[in-house]
Amino acid sequence: MKKSYSSPNPGDRIQVSLDNNKKEEGILLESHDKGVLLLKLDNGYNIGLKKESIEEIKVIKNEIGSEIKVSEEVNNKLKLSGKKPIIDFIITGGTISSRLDPKTGGVKDLTDANEFFKTYPEIFEKADVRIKSPFMKWSENMDFKDWARIAKEVEKSLKDDNVKGVIISHGTDFLHYTSAALSFMLGKLNKPVVLTYSQRSSDRGSSDARLNLLCSAEMALSDVAEVMLVGHATENDDYCYALQGNKCRKMHSSKRDAFRPINCKAFAKVWANGGREDKGNIEFLRKDYNKRNKGKVELDNVFDERVALIKFYPGQNFEILDYYRKKGYRGIIIEMSGLGHVISSGKNSWIPKLKEIIKKGMFVYAVPQTLYGRLDPYVYESGRRLQEAGVVYLGDILPETGFVKLGWVLGHKVWRGSVATAQKMKENVSGEFNKRLGNEFLN
Amino acid sequence: MKKSYSSPNPGDRIQVSLDNNKKEEGILLESHDKGVLLLKLDNGYNIGLKKESIEEIKVIKNEIGSEIKVSEEVNNKLKLSGKKPIIDFIITGGTISSRLDPKTGGVKDLTDANEFFKTYPEIFEKADVRIKSPFMKWSENMDFKDWARIAKEVEKSLKDDNVKGVIISHGTDFLHYTSAALSFMLGKLNKPVVLTYSQRSSDRGSSDARLNLLCSAEMALSDVAEVMLVGHATENDDYCYALQGNKCRKMHSSKRDAFRPINCKAFAKVWANGGREDKGNIEFLRKDYNKRNKGKVELDNVFDERVALIKFYPGQNFEILDYYRKKGYRGIIIEMSGLGHVISSGKNSWIPKLKEIIKKGMFVYAVPQTLYGRLDPYVYESGRRLQEAGVVYLGDILPETGFVKLGWVLGHKVWRGSVATAQKMKENVSGEFNKRLGNEFLN
Numbered sequence: 050m051k052k053s054y055s056s057p058n059p060g061d062r063i064q065v066s067l068d069n070n071k072k073e074e075g076i077l078l079e080s081h082d083k084g085v086l087l088l089k090l091d092n093g094y095n096i097g098l099k100k101e102s103i104e105e106i107k108v109i110k111n112e113i114g115s116e117i118k119v120s121e122e123v124n125n126k127l128k129l130s131g132k133k134p135i136i137d138f139i140i141t142g143g144t145i146s147s148r149l150d151p152k153t154g155g156v157k158d159l160t161d162a163n164e165f166f167k168t169y170p171e172i173f174e175k176a177d178v179r180i181k182s183p184f185m186k187w188s189e190n191m192d193f194k195d196w197a198r199i200a201k202e203v204e205k206s207l208k209d210d211n212v213k214g215v216i217i218s219h220g221t222d223f224l225h226y227t228s229a230a231l232s233f234m235l236g237k238l239n240k241p242v243v244l245t246y247s248q249r250s251s252d253r254g255s256s257d258a259r260l261n262l263l264c265s266a267e268m269a270l271s272d273v274a275e276v277m278l279v280g281h282a283t284e285n286d287d288y289c290y291a292l293q294g295n296k297c298r299k300m301h302s303s304k305r306d307a308f309r310p311i312n313c314k315a316f317a318k319v320w321a322n323g324g325r326e327d328k329g330n331i332e333f334l335r336k337d338y339n340k341r342n343k344g345k346v347e348l349d350n351v352f353d354e355r356v357a358l359i360k361f362y363p364g365q366n367f368e369i370l371d372y373y374r375k376k377g378y379r380g381i382i383i384e385m386s387g388l389g390h391v392i393s394s395g396k397n398s399w400i401p402k403l404k405e406i407i408k409k410g411m412f413v414y415a416v417p418q419t420l421y422g423r424l425d426p427y428v429y430e431s432g433r434r435l436q437e438a439g440v441v442y443l444g445d446i447l448p449e450t451g452f453v454k455l456g457w458v459l460g461h462k463v464w465r466g467s468v469a470t471a472q473k474m475k476e477n478v479s480g481e482f483n484k485r486l487g488n489e490f491l492n
Numbered sequence: 493m494k495k496s497y498s499s500p501n502p503g504d505r506i507q508v509s510l511d512n513n514k515k516e517e518g519i520l521l522e523s524h525d526k527g528v529l530l531l532k533l534d535n536g537y538n539i540g541l542k543k544e545s546i547e548e549i550k551v552i553k554n555e556i557g558s559e560i561k562v563s564e565e566v567n568n569k570l571k572l573s574g575k576k577p578i579i580d581f582i583i584t585g586g587t588i589s590s591r592l593d594p595k596t597g598g599v600k601d602l603t604d605a606n607e608f609f610k611t612y613p614e615i616f617e618k619a620d621v622r623i624k625s626p627f628m629k630w631s632e633n634m635d636f637k638d639w640a641r642i643a644k645e646v647e648k649s650l651k652d653d654n655v656k657g658v659i660i661s662h663g664t665d666f667l668h669y670t671s672a673a674l675s676f677m678l679g680k681l682n683k684p685v686v687l688t689y690s691q692r693s694s695d696r697g698s699s700d701a702r703l704n705l706l707c708s709a710e711m712a713l714s715d716v717a718e719v720m721l722v723g724h725a726t727e728n729d730d731y732c733y734a735l736q737g738n739k740c741r742k743m744h745s746s747k748r749d750a751f752r753p754i755n756c757k758a759f760a761k762v763w764a765n766g767g768r769e770d771k772g773n774i775e776f777l778r779k780d781y782n783k784r785n786k787g788k789v790e791l792d793n794v795f796d797e798r799v800a801l802i803k804f805y806p807g808q809n810f811e812i813l814d815y816y817r818k819k820g821y822r823g824i825i826i827e828m829s830g831l832g833h834v835i836s837s838g839k840n841s842w843i844p845k846l847k848e849i850i851k852k853g854m855f856v857y858a859v860p861q862t863l864y865g866r867l868d869p870y871v872y873e874s875g876r877r878l879q880e881a882g883v884v885y886l887g888d889i890l891p892e893t894g895f896v897k898l899g900w901v902l903g904h905k906v907w908r909g910s911v912a913t914a915q916k917m918k919e920n921v922s923g924e925f926n927k928r929l930g931n932e933f934l935n
Contacts, residue, residue, distance in 0.1 A: 062837060076838075091841060187874065189833040192807030192840070222829035223806045302830030302865030360803040360827070362895060363666045364635030372815050384803070386665035387745030390632040394505060397635070398534060422745030431630065452805060 057108045063088070065098055066105040073098065134213035136176040136269050137206035141199060142185040143220025145247035145258050169259060171322070175266045176213070181206075188220030188227065193352035193456060196230035203231065204348040207240050214241040214269030216262075221246040221299055221307060224278065228294030229450040232276040232479040233457045236347035238339060242276045243269045244294065248305055257281050257305040263321035264289035267330045272341040273316055276479075281305035282318060288325070290315035295450045295481045298420065311420055312445045313483045337480075351460030353379060358452040360384040360418055361391045367402040373411070379459055380412035380470075382451045387419035389442050393431035400431075400438050407439035412459070412470050415442045416451040441471045444482050454481060500551045506531070508541055509548040516541065577656035579619040579712045580649035584642060585628040586663025588690040588701050612702060614765070618709045619656070624649075631663030631670065636795035636899060639673035643793040646674065650683050650789045657684040657712030659705075664689040664742055664750060667721065671737030672896040675719040675922040679790035681782060685719045686712045687737065691748055700724050700748040706764035707732035710773045715784040716759055719922075724748035725761060731768070733758035738893045738924045741863065754863055755888040756926045780923075794903030796822060801895040803827040803861055804834045810845040816854070822902055823855035823913075825894045830862035832885050836874035843874075843881050850882035855902070855913050858885045859894040866929060884914045887925050897924060 057063050057077050064074045065088065073088055078095060080087040085097040086106075140146050172178055183198050199217060206215045219227060228244045235242065245265040247258035257280070265279040268291045276294035283306050292308055292315050301307040318332045325332070355378045359369060373381055385391050391399045407413055415435070417424050423445035426432030436442065443451050455474065458464050464473045500506050500520050507517045508531065516531055521538065523530035528540040529549075583589050615621055626641050642660060649658045662670060671687045678685065688708040690701035700723070708722045711734045719737035726749050735751055735758050744750040761775045768775070798821045802812060816824055828834050834842045850856055858878070860867050866888040869875030879885065886894050897917065901907050907916045920927075 091839060091844060187833065187836075187872070189806065189829055189874070190835055190837045222831070222833055226806050299830060299862050300864050302860050302862050302867065304865065307830070307862065307865075354807060358803060358805045358808075360801060360891075362801045362892070363632065363669050364797060365801075368819070369815075372812075376811070386632055387742060387750070388665070390630065390665055392633055393630075394633045396534060401534060417745050419742050419745050419750065421743050422747065422750075424745065429630070431632070448803075449805070 057106055061108050064107040065103055066107075067098065068102050068104050130177055133175070133177045134270055135211050136172075136178050136266060137209075137212050137215045138172075138178050138180050139199065139202050139206075139215065139217045140180060140182040140185070141191075141195075141217060141219050142187055143218065143224075143246060144249065145218045145220075145245065145261070146185065169262050171259070172262050172266055174322070175263075176270065179212075186220070188223040191220075191223065191227065193230065193354055196227050196453075197234065197350035197352060199227065200231055200234035200348060200350040203235060203242055204346055207235075207238075207242075207346045212240070214243065214271075216265045216269050217242070217244045218262075219244050219246055221248060223299075225294075225298050225308070225447075226449055226453055228276055228278045228297070229447075229453040229481075230352075230457070232293075232295040232481070233454060234348065234350040235276065236349050237344050238274045238276070239342050239344045239346050241269050241271055241273050241341070242294075243291075244276070244278045246278075246280055246308075248303055248307060257286070260286050260321055261289060264291075264319040264330075267319050267321070268317070271317075271331060274339045274341045275316065277316060278308055279319065280308050282315070287320075289319045291317045291319055291331075293480060295453075295479055296447065296483065298447055298449065311447055312422070313480075349457075349461075352456045353459035354456060356380040356382065356452060356456045356459060358382045358384070358448060360448070361386075363392075364397070365392070367392070367397065367399045370399070370402050370406050370411075374406045374409060378411070380414070380455045382414050382416055382448060382455055383440075384418035384448045385415045385424070387417045387422055387424070388428055388432060389415045389417065389424035389426050389435065389440075390429065390431050391435070393434060400434055403435065403440055404438040410467075412455065412467065412474075413440050414451060414455060414474060415440050416446055416448040418448065420447065441474060443474065446481050450481050454478070500549055504551050507550040508546055509550075510541065511545050511547050573620055576618065576620045577713055578654050579615075579621050579709060580652075580655050580658045581615075581621050581623050582642065582645050582649075582658065582660045583623060583625040583628070584634075584638075584660060584662050585630055586661065586667075586689060587692065588661045588663075588688065588704070589628065612705050614702070615705050615709055617765070618706075619713065622655075629663070631666040634663075634666065634670065636673070636797055639670050639896075640677065640793035640795060642670065643674055643677035643791060646678060646685055647789055647791040650678075650681075650685070655683070657686065657714075659708045659712050660685070660687045661705075662687050662689055664691060666742075668737075668741050668751070668890075669892055669896055671719055671721045671740070672890075672893040672924075673795075673900070675736075675738040675924070676897060676900045677791065677793040678719065679792050680787050681717045681719070682785050682787045682789050684712050684714055684716050684784070685737075686734075687719070687721045689721075689723055689751075691746055691750060700729070703729050703764055704732060707734075707762040707773075710762050710764070711760070714760075714774060717782045717784045718759065720759060721751055722762065723751050725758070730763075732762045734760045734762055734774075736923060738896075738922060739890060739926065741890055741892060754890055755865070755929055756923075792900075795899045796902035797899060799823040799825065799895060799899045799902060801825045801827070801891060803891070804829075806835075807840070808835070810835070810840065810842045813842070813845050813849050813854075817849045817852060821854070823857070823898045825857050825859055825891060825898055826883075827861035827891045828858045828867070830860045830865055830867070831871055831875060832858045832860065832867035832869050832878065832883075833872065833874050834878070836877060843877055846878065846883055847881040853910075855898065855910065855917075856883050857894060857898060857917060858883050859889055859891045861891065863890065884917060886917065888929060889924050893924050897921070 061077050075088040075090040078087040089095050203215050206212045243265045245261045249256040261280050278292040282290040292310050296313045297310050299307050300309040314334045320330045357373050424442045426436050426442050458473045504520045518531040518533040521530040649655045686708045688704045692699040704723050721735040725733040735753050739756045740753050742750050743752045757777045763773045800816050867885045869879050869885050901916045
């Protein structure tokens with residue numbers, strides 16, 4: 050094998066083949082000794098490898114900690130015209146900031162903002178764009194710490210009076226977790242916060258990135274002071290949806306219109322420049338959104354990671370509940386049946402065990418694994434018995450949003466009592482509950 | 493509180509309040525001593541309670557082991573006309589065989605086939621109907637043993653030359669697990685096997701049961717020798733879908749059209765008597781179904797319960813994999829991201845742990861948590877690394893179907909080698925994979 054990449058950067062994940070036939074894999078660190086390559090292994094240890102003993106370096110992934118590089122050309126563009134509104138653009142990784150790697154046939158990150166904005170020059174027509182890139186990650190590798198960091202970056206931007214709105218580009222896989230987290234971590238939102246993505250990398254003719262970015266700019270300049278997820282509404286390249294960040298979900302592995310509103314409508318349909326002729330680029334589908342205002346955003350980016358999400362299945366052993374309790378978890382979100390049932394009868398009944406762990410201090414919340422629709426513990430006896438055992442029902446909330454909300458709520462010391470936690474979990478903090486469900490499938 | 497039920501039946505779950513202020517809960521057993529009420533407690537022990545010490549009996553649920561009673565009136569109906577085709581009707585419980593309990597406002601089982609068929613007399617117009625009721629359970633309380641028992645009942649019916657087709661009425665919550673199980677447990681199907689349900693109990697004006705039952709009869713008499721789930725296709729009471737049993741899912745907690753086809757089309761649209769005027773009651777949407785034939789069904793209702801289903805979420809600790817290994821589980825289905833990713837980088841990477849447990853003999857399969865679309869491990873480096881670790885990707889299979897299939901495959905000693913298991917899991921045994929996906933959202 051030949052070297053597949055000439056020069057890895059610090060932060061890249063690399064595999065090093067040595068002349069003794071051994072291989073080492075880890076994150077490349079900066080080394081002050083030019084003859085030594087410094088590697089952080091997965092077990093946490095660092096090792097130094099003599100460069101002369103290295104046969105081959107293969108970049109596995111270049112994402113961790115690698116700030117996107119802003120080239121001079123891009124910086125020139127970024128000299129603000131002073132005539133256009135300013136959008137702060139936070140690049141965090143994912144397909145939208147990647148391109149096809151002709152060497153492997155797979156996909157790799159764009160490592161340079163230059164590449165990014167060369168690919169999408171039209172975004173500069175509407176606004177002066179400023180770039181930040183706190184990290185470059187695929188979304189499956191993000192966790193609450195990354196959500197908190199993005200929230201912090203967004204707060205900074207929103208507090209800047211010159212900034213009209215924020216766009217965050219992000220991997221698709223778990224984007225709806227991040228958008229749900231931001232919907233809780235950014236209190237008293239005063240300006241639009243838009244998350245966007247692409248399903249195909251930018252260098253493919255069929256990429257959905259261009260429309261998603263242009264529509265994101267439309268929403269970032271709009272009067273909707275909400276955390277939104279903007280992306281294709283249909284399979285065609287015609288218009289996007291501005292979805293409510295905590296009531297949407299990736300519902301398809303690869304389609305452009307993978308993100309769907311669940312148990313609510315999208316805020317709006319959005320077209321790119323002139324796509325809707327002279328009718329304006331935004332058609333609102335709802336009126337119940339928070340308007341742009343002069344208030345100050347309140348960052349509240351805490352999270353208690355000792356929360357778990359369980360999807361119940363028939364015959365499942367309730368001992369899994371003990372596992373989480375013994376591991377020190379403080380809360381569990383259980384995806385029950387649509388109305389909110391688990392095994393409630395016979396020797397495998399979950400009810401005695403739920404009662405026991407709740408008594409011992411665990412918070413247990415029910416969410417619907419049907420995704421669409423609303424729990425209702427009052428229709429059947431078993432729902433009533435689960436409630437008596439202390440399970441709290443979360444209506445029509447998405448499992449993903451329920452999980453994120455529980456971690457966020459338990460991150461607050463003041464809400465940690467069982468009454469306070471349940472009260473906060475049932476409170477409609479950021480539109481995560483929809484009191485009036487309608488045609489949920491038809492969005 | 494007053495007695496809410498006058499006379500509980502053996503098999504009912506009851507709560508007994510005693511004159512010493514204690515309460516006991518369990519399943520009522522038949523007692524030969526008329527002065528003693530015999531109760532099976534959840535811990536497995538039986539206790540006898542003197543009737544004179546009982547203050548109140550509350551029926552919590554009446555489902556376990558209570559065979560539906562077939563009254564004389566129904567038996568008269570069941571005297572076969574000899575002129576109509578015979579449908580065997582297997583009643584297993586659920587809302588379709590329940591009615592509103594005016595005393596609690598909740599729902600309780602119909603305990604009598606008489607009630608059932610009084611409510612739905614039209615089913616006798618098309619066919620001579622014979623009833624079986626192996627048990628009455630809510631679907632959340634069923635497990636593989638119940639699936640195997642239903643499969644056995646179906647086999648018996650299908651082997652009877654007089655029977656044209658089978659209908660199974662069932663609770664909705666986990667109905668798609670049972671239909672998936674039957675699709676594997678009934679090999680070489682020769683006649684239609686239809687599962688149906690209702691979202692509203694039969695005594696409500698708005699009940700969806702009537703249309704679902706009549707359309708089920710249409711399909712049970714059709715030429716489609718497949719395991720089908722028949723129920724409302726829309727919110728209106730106009731027509732049903734005949735869905736592929738292992739490629740559909742309950743996608744709404746309460747709507748009539750809760751069951752949706754996933755990654756395929758329904759076999760057909762079905763109307764009830766005359767609902768489509770003179771065009772016939774079935775409009776086929778697919779041609780790739782197994783036709784009614786003279787073959788003999790092969791019952792294969794084994795299952796290894798040592799399988800688990802995990803829905804991955806960002807930041808999830810990989811130690812959960814160790815838990816299942818130490819508990820003696822043999823296989824795990826992981827709901828990964830749409831293309832098939834979990835944490836693949838940093839100290840929380842799942843890849844080393846997956847490699848380790850797979851090496852130790854665990855079978856690990858990936859399914860898409862987007863539900864719609866197909867996994868593809870070849871697009872990103874992390875998918876390739878997960879494959880190298882031994883994770884097997886199951887294309888566009890539903891998580892629920894993947895779980896059921898793995899339990900079924902591991903129930904066979906001959907398929908337990910790692911190569912044989914993977915081969916069987918990837919084989920399209922019963923149409924669970926769709927090679928050509930189309931407009932998945934538009935069904």
